[in-house]
Amino acid sequence: MRAFKFKQRLHLEKHKGHTEDMRIKPILPIEGDILTYPLLQHIGSPARPLVEKGERVLLGEKIAEASGRISANIHSGVSGTVVDIRPTLEPHGHYTESIIIEADGKMEEHPSVKGLEDTYNLTREQFLDIIKEAGLVGLGGAGFPTHIKLAPADPDLIDCILVNGAECEPYHTHDHRVMLEKPGNIRESMELLLRLFPYARGILAIETNKMESVMLYKKLFAGNDRIEVIGLPPTYPQGSEKQLIESCINQQVPMGGLPSDIGVIVLNVSTVAAIDAIIRRGRPITRRIMTLSGDAFVNPGNYEAVLGMSYKTLVERAGGFKSRPFKIMSGGAMMGWALFNLDIPIIKTDSVILAFTEEVANIQKEHPCIRCAKCVEFCPMGLLPYELNIQALYDDFEGFKKLNGMTCIECGSCSYICPSKRHLAQSIIMARGRVRRGS
Amino acid sequence: MSNNGNASHYLITSKPHMRAKITTSRIMLDVIIALIPAILVAVINFGPQGTAVIAVSVISCVFFEWSYQKIMKKPITIGDYSAVITGILIAFGVPATVPLWTMVVAAFFAIVIVKQLFGGIGQNFVNPALAARAFLLAAYPALVTIYDFGLAPDAVVTATPLVEFATAELHTPVLGAVWNVLWGFGSTRGAIGEVATILIILGGIYLLIRKVINWRIPVFFIGTTAVMLLVFGRHGLFTGQPHYEIFLGALMLAAFFMATDYATSPMTAMGQVVFGIGCGAITAIIRLWGGFPEGVTYAILLMNLLVPLIDKLTKPRVYGAA
Numbered sequence: 193m194r195a196f197k198f199k200q201r202l203h204l205e206k207h208k209g210h211t212e213d214m215r216i217k218p219i220l221p222i223e224g225d226i227l228t229y230p231l232l233q234h235i236g237s238p239a240r241p242l243v244e245k246g247e248r249v250l251l252g253e254k255i256a257e258a259s260g261r262i263s264a265n266i267h268s269g270v271s272g273t274v275v276d277i278r279p280t281l282e283p284h285g286h287y288t289e290s291i292i293i294e295a296d297g298k299m300e301e302h303p304s305v306k307g308l309e310d311t312y313n314l315t316r317e318q319f320l321d322i323i324k325e326a327g328l329v330g331l332g333g334a335g336f337p338t339h340i341k342l343a344p345a346d347p348d349l350i351d352c353i354l355v356n357g358a359e360c361e362p363y364h365t366h367d368h369r370v371m372l373e374k375p376g377n378i379r380e381s382m383e384l385l386l387r388l389f390p391y392a393r394g395i396l397a398i399e400t401n402k403m404e405s406v407m408l409y410k411k412l413f414a415g416n417d418r419i420e421v422i423g424l425p426p427t428y429p430q431g432s433e434k435q436l437i438e439s440c441i442n443q444q445v446p447m448g449g450l451p452s453d454i455g456v457i458v459l460n461v462s463t464v465a466a467i468d469a470i471i472r473r474g475r476p477i478t479r480r481i482m483t484l485s486g487d488a489f490v491n492p493g494n495y496e497a498v499l500g501m502s503y504k505t506l507v508e509r510a511g512g513f514k515s516r517p518f519k520i521m522s523g524g525a526m527m528g529w530a531l532f533n534l535d536i537p538i539i540k541t542d543s544v545i546l547a548f549t550e551e552v553a554n555i556q557k558e559h560p561c562i563r564c565a566k567c568v569e570f571c572p573m574g575l576l577p578y579e580l581n582i583q584a585l586y587d588d589f590e591g592f593k594k595l596n597g598m599t600c601i602e603c604g605s606c607s608y609i610c611p612s613k614r615h616l617a618q619s620i621i622m623a624r625g626r627v628r629r630g631s
Numbered sequence: 632m633s634n635n636g637n638a639s640h641y642l643i644t645s646k647p648h649m650r651a652k653i654t655t656s657r658i659m660l661d662v663i664i665a666l667i668p669a670i671l672v673a674v675i676n677f678g679p680q681g682t683a684v685i686a687v688s689v690i691s692c693v694f695f696e697w698s699y700q701k702i703m704k705k706p707i708t709i710g711d712y713s714a715v716i717t718g719i720l721i722a723f724g725v726p727a728t729v730p731l732w733t734m735v736v737a738a739f740f741a742i743v744i745v746k747q748l749f750g751g752i753g754q755n756f757v758n759p760a761l762a763a764r765a766f767l768l769a770a771y772p773a774l775v776t777i778y779d780f781g782l783a784p785d786a787v788v789t790a791t792p793l794v795e796f797a798t799a800e801l802h803t804p805v806l807g808a809v810w811n812v813l814w815g816f817g818s819t820r821g822a823i824g825e826v827a828t829i830l831i832i833l834g835g836i837y838l839l840i841r842k843v844i845n846w847r848i849p850v851f852f853i854g855t856t857a858v859m860l861l862v863f864g865r866h867g868l869f870t871g872q873p874h875y876e877i878f879l880g881a882l883m884l885a886a887f888f889m890a891t892d893y894a895t896s897p898m899t900a901m902g903q904v905v906f907g908i909g910c911g912a913i914t915a916i917i918r919l920w921g922g923f924p925e926g927v928t929y930a931i932l933l934m935n936l937l938v939p940l941i942d943k944l945t946k947p948r949v950y951g952a953a
């Protein structure tokens with residue numbers, strides 16, 4: 193099958209060369225390290241703490257439990273002692289109630305960490321229970337609880353499990369490394385998913401700037417006629433769920449709907465790799481593969497960090513900065529957040545820390561719109577960013593909604609391409625937040 | 632809470648944290664680069680007199696933009712080069728014989744009245760250079776339509792080749808005539824920017840390659856003009872000679888450099904098609920049945936006025952919309 197392309201594609205400088213060949217290096221907490229677990233690391237309601245101050249916890253022990261329909265469990269990534277439960281700052285700039293654990297350096301495992309011998313006779317319900325228990329959420333960045341995503345209204349209507357290995361964000365190489373270093377996990381997971389969704393075919397979509405991964409999986413799945421590996425020409429924002437569906441099966445998700453409405457479930461490739469580790473090894477989500485990149489790092493690379501470690505600890509143990517960075521971002525150059533300090537914990541949805549010197553962190557002045565229409569040409573959702581910008585700046589939320597401002601996926605393509613350097617995405621994202629909050 | 636004495640602060644900006652290299656001034660510079668070959672031919676063909684017209688027009692435009700912004704205490708934006716382009720395009724629309732003071736008047740009208748009073752770059756509702764041209768045609772018709780340029784030894788005392796074509800008895804131009812019109816070397820017949828059509832086209836291709844403009848407006852503009860001129864020929868149905876006519880006058884200049892003006896053309900793909908067709912149709916109508924030999928000025932100005940309506944009626948389809 194040929195790869196379709198969504199129309200409004202951007203060709204970005206991908207900046208992946210610094211880290212794409214760097215093997216994943218684990219960086220583990222040592223005795224005395226403080227780990228912080230925000231109770232909200234996913235979309236939905238915060239988890240409810242199960243431990244108390246002073247209590248000893250073990251590696252893999254559930255320390256907070258899902259509350260409400262959309263929520264996720266949280267597990268300790270170390271053995272140690274709960275020293276406090278209080279609000280702390282998390283990467284997106286919010287203060288969230290968090291469990292704080294001091295590691296004892298022993299990494300003593302909880303007895304609940306136990307793999308499943310027989311995965312062949314697993315029922316869908318058992319499977320969903322296990323991944324719910326493990327606290328798995330979408331590791332591509334959105335953090336939607338996976339056990340809910342994999343439980344659509346009618347599972348038999350799902351005809352495509354689309355595994356997202358596009359990794360279209362510049363600088364990101366963690367998914368690429370996971371694909372290269374954990375092919376066994378990914379294969380087992382995909383085969384298991386297809387057993388659970390008997391009417392679905394599997395697609396693994398990878399951008400061709402990761403040719404090594406494309407070739408590896410073409411070979412790996414050569415004999416499997418239910419799984420297809422698609423090499424996609426690298427474009428942005430192809431790794432966005434809606435655009436990836438357009439690229440791979442040439443369909444659009446209806447406005448306001450979910451991919452499952454057209455029979456598709458999209459899972460990030462790291463989420464898929466985690467499924468096998470959960471099922472066969474019993475490992476809950478306590479670690480995260482992070483890419484550290486940008487010209488301010490001494491050792492840019494891919495690191496396996498334990499959730500709850502502070503950004504500062506990870507950065508220091510990875511070799512630190514060459515010089516004081518001018519700007520630090522979590523999550524990527526296009527869709528990430530700028531950070532004002534590093535005293536924040538690594539959470540499930542993190543993926544990249546970027547640190548730029550002043551030279552690279554270019555800030556340009558905003559100029560008047562010249563109506564060049566590039567934002568219209570490159571909006572992957574078919575919106576009119578220049579008009580939404582005006583409505584956002586003048587607080588015209590009715591007009592903003594009428595022009596479908598709420599369907600924006602916040603990819604930032606409009607701001608990227610704007611020759612007048614207007615803060616289009618910024619104003620649109622703010623307006624979206626205000627519309628949602630009803631102010 | 633964010634500033635509780637913590638010394639380690641980094642720059643905070645909203646996503647995206649990387650931007651394309653393209654800037655407004657680079658785009659405008661590309662337009663100027665695209666116009667340079669035609670300027671050189673104008674300098675060669677029209678000598679010091681033509682050069683002076685271009686220079687006065689450009690300098691006046693930049694000066695009026697600078698002084699308006701200075702007086703009104705607004706940020707000075709002459710660094711975006713857009714006033715330079717307006718200056719060149721005003722000069723390209725007049726014969727080299729115009730008195731230089733008319734260029735100063737035209738520059739004032741284009742920059743102050745049409746552009747700055749409506750809010751500056753991006754806010755003008757008609758193309759400033761074309762508005763100035765229309766203004767000159769209305770205010771000083773005698774001065775801006777004399778195409779008798781006496782310096783070249785073979786100069787013919789007539790109007791532009793287009794005027795000649797519209798009124799002549801003989802309607803089958805020889806191949807050589809087309810060739811001369813295309814290159815324009817040695818030609819002094821016509822407005823300053825109308826003598827080297829091939830170089831204007833090359834400039835347009837440069838803008839297409841640099842993605843400064845897209846193909847929709849020029850292709851539909853020129854295409855519609857050609858089809859209409861062919862069908863409704865000057866001497867009955869299907870007697871037209873569009874292969875010759877489209878290279879005459881200011882059509883190429885208008886299609887590549889004026890109709891594509893960002894501020895005064897639609898922003899949606901479908902809107903640009905509608906706009907191009909409209910410009911082409913009105914141009915052909917004026918050429919065939921109007922009182923002026925050339926129609927591009929009024930065609931584009933009229934279509935400029937329709938841009939907000941076109942944009943409103945041609946919104947792109949939103950992802951996932953039924």
